Amino acid sequence: MSAAAIRLDDLTLGYDRHPAVHHLSGSFGPGSLTAIVGPNGAGKTTLLKAIVGLLRPLAGRIELGAIRRAEIAYLPQQADIDRSFPISVLDMVQLGHWGRIGVFGRISPAMRAAAAHALEAVGLTSFERRPIGSLSAGQFQRALFARTLLQDCPVILLDEPFTAIDEHTAQDLLGLVHRWHGERRTVVLVSHDLEQVRRHFPQTLLVAREQIGWGPTAEVLTPANLQRAGAMLERWKENPEICGRSAA
Amino acid sequence: MSMLYDLLAAPFVDFAFMRRALVACAALAVGCGPVGVLLLLRRMSLVGDSMSHAVLPGAAIGFVISGLSLVSMSIGGFVAGLLVALASGVVTRVTQLREDASFAAFYLISIALGVLIVSTRGSNVDLMHVLFGTILAVDNHSLLLVSAIATVSIAVLAVIYRPLIVECFDPAFLRSVGGHGASYHILFLVLVVLNLVAGFQALGTLMAVGLMMLPAAAARFWSAEVWSLAAASAAIALVSGYVGLLVSFHFDLPSGPAIVLTAGVIYLVSMAVGSQGSLRKNLIAQPHYES
Numbered sequence: 381m382s383a384a385a386i387r388l389d390d391l392t393l394g395y396d397r398h399p400a401v402h403h404l405s406g407s408f409g410p411g412s413l414t415a416i417v418g419p420n421g422a423g424k425t426t427l428l429k430a431i432v433g434l435l436r437p438l439a440g441r442i443e444l445g446a447i448r449r450a451e452i453a454y455l456p457q458q459a460d461i462d463r464s465f466p467i468s469v470l471d472m473v474q475l476g477h478w479g480r481i482g483v484f485g486r487i488s489p490a491m492r493a494a495a496a497h498a499l500e501a502v503g504l505t506s507f508e509r510r511p512i513g514s515l516s517a518g519q520f521q522r523a524l525f526a527r528t529l530l531q532d533c534p535v536i537l538l539d540e541p542f543t544a545i546d547e548h549t550a551q552d553l554l555g556l557v558h559r560w561h562g563e564r565r566t567v568v569l570v571s572h573d574l575e576q577v578r579r580h581f582p583q584t585l586l587v588a589r590e591q592i593g594w595g596p597t598a599e600v601l602t603p604a605n606l607q608r609a610g611a612m613l614e615r616w617k618e619n620p621e622i623c624g625r626s627a628a
Numbered sequence: 629m630s631m632l633y634d635l636l637a638a639p640f641v642d643f644a645f646m647r648r649a650l651v652a653c654a655a656l657a658v659g660c661g662p663v664g665v666l667l668l669l670r671r672m673s674l675v676g677d678s679m680s681h682a683v684l685p686g687a688a689i690g691f692v693i694s695g696l697s698l699v700s701m702s703i704g705g706f707v708a709g710l711l712v713a714l715a716s717g718v719v720t721r722v723t724q725l726r727e728d729a730s731f732a733a734f735y736l737i738s739i740a741l742g743v744l745i746v747s748t749r750g751s752n753v754d755l756m757h758v759l760f761g762t763i764l765a766v767d768n769h770s771l772l773l774v775s776a777i778a779t780v781s782i783a784v785l786a787v788i789y790r791p792l793i794v795e796c797f798d799p800a801f802l803r804s805v806g807g808h809g810a811s812y813h814i815l816f817l818v819l820v821v822l823n824l825v826a827g828f829q830a831l832g833t834l835m836a837v838g839l840m841m842l843p844a845a846a847a848r849f850w851s852a853e854v855w856s857l858a859a860a861s862a863a864i865a866l867v868s869g870y871v872g873l874l875v876s877f878h879f880d881l882p883s884g885p886a887i888v889l890t891a892g893v894i895y896l897v898s899m900a901v902g903s904q905g906s907l908r909k910n911l912i913a914q915p916h917y918e919s
Contacts, residue, residue, distance in 0.1 A: 434800065450805055460800045462796070465797035467797060472798075479805060
């Protein structure tokens with residue numbers, strides 16, 4: 381797996397001209413494993429959406445280097461998916477082959493075998509024919525990880541993948557995250573679990589709309605930084621002025 | 629035996645207008661069945677209803693220009709339906725109004741406008757034709773139109789099947805892998821309008837959506853994959869057409885309502901005893917499996 385880097389250059393993202401991410405610069409190094417941490421509303425999800433191309437920057441740039449947008453696997457929060465939809469676990473997981481099959485392509489026996497492997501890797505082997513609506517929250521997250529596994533991308537973005545699932549499932553899926561890291565993929569994960577971040581993620585980006593810290597986890601997740609992050613978002617401006625900071 | 633023949637087959641053997649009506653129902657079933665299932669799965673059932681009314685002013689303008697002419701009313705209806713679909717889409721994206729509200733607003737305007745146009749120029753009989761359809765009077769041109777629409781619908785659905793389904797249940801994923809969800813959505817809306825124009829020929833603007841949504845809703849109680857839902861929905865629509873025509877023939881009832889009511893009865897029965905999430909499944913305690 382050739383390692384890929386993502387560089388943010390004075391990036392401002394937002395909705396309706398209100399910035400959700402303000403003048404962010406830095407980079408996710410090739411093959412790095414980074415946690416994005418910050419209070420609710422800090423712009424973590426917004427940042428992932430922009431990297432994957434679902435949101436246009438208000439200012440600044442995202443540089444993907446040699447990789448294409450389609451080579452970024454993105455796992456959004458569960459809330460975005462209609463789980464009552466009548467589709468089987470296998471069919472949903474096999475959508476991970478999209479980059480190879482597109483709109484018309486056929487699923488080859490090799491792809492079918494890869495899907496079975498991915499389901500085995502997440503512990504859902506006997507669930508192939510079940511509709512996705514019959515899965516528990518944890519099982520559904522396992523299925524989404526299987527799909528992400530099949531996408532086989534150099535960059536993987538995960539938005540709060542361990543929220544609302546039990547410890548055992550989280551441990552299994554963290555194992556996959558480490559496997560991706562070992563394969564030199566660039567992995568970025570949004571998390572609220574500081575303990576987990578300290579234990580498993582070498583790099584951390586702490587944001588609260590502005591960048592509070594970005595670097596080795598131990599240096600970023602200091603009490604002082606965390607307090608600063610919490611305080612940042614409490615300031616809500618009723619009538620904000622136009623931001624005067626110009627692009628560098 | 630001959631009584632059964634008289635009851636079930638004779639009307640179609642003896643009368644050409646019954647045969648044509650049956651063929652029209654079959655074509656409608658093939659197109660509307662799958663389209664209705666996808667509308668249902670996209671949680672757009674009421675949007676389908678709104679769009680069926682949106683067809684009215686266009687058809688009315690066509691009627692004013694050239695009387696009860698199939699071609700002009702169809703083209704008018706298609707254009708009007710598409711305009712309302714697009715306008716509602718734009719309003720939803722650009723303003724704060726939600727999709728259901730913007731569709732409702734446009735369809736209310738449309739139906740008032742349509743009734744106004746028809747009643748200023750035509751008689752009450754014409755208005756009844758436009759509102760409730762004339763399936764027993766379909767001629768060969770209408771049959772060709774309805775069959776062509778069914779053919780196009782099935783072909784287009786087959787081509788856009790995969791991205792359309794992904795766009796239904798996980799639009800963010802489709803966008804993240806570079807699929808153009810919006811264009812499939814628009815193509816699908818065009819199919820909905822086309823099928824409503826087809827249904828409008830047979831069942832009128834008020835009930836065109838009946839053969840689309842009722843079979844789809846009934847099918848939801850019998851199967852659990854998209855393709856089998858579409859097949860079941862088409863089959864239910866076909867049976868509704870056949871039984872509805874027979875009922876209307878034997879009891880001398882208007883055929884459009886008879887067909888839609890038959891679909892309604894099938895829906896109610898499915899809701900009560902269907903194999904998936906029906907009243908029977910949900911309310912009656914059944915022995916549970918071993919853990």
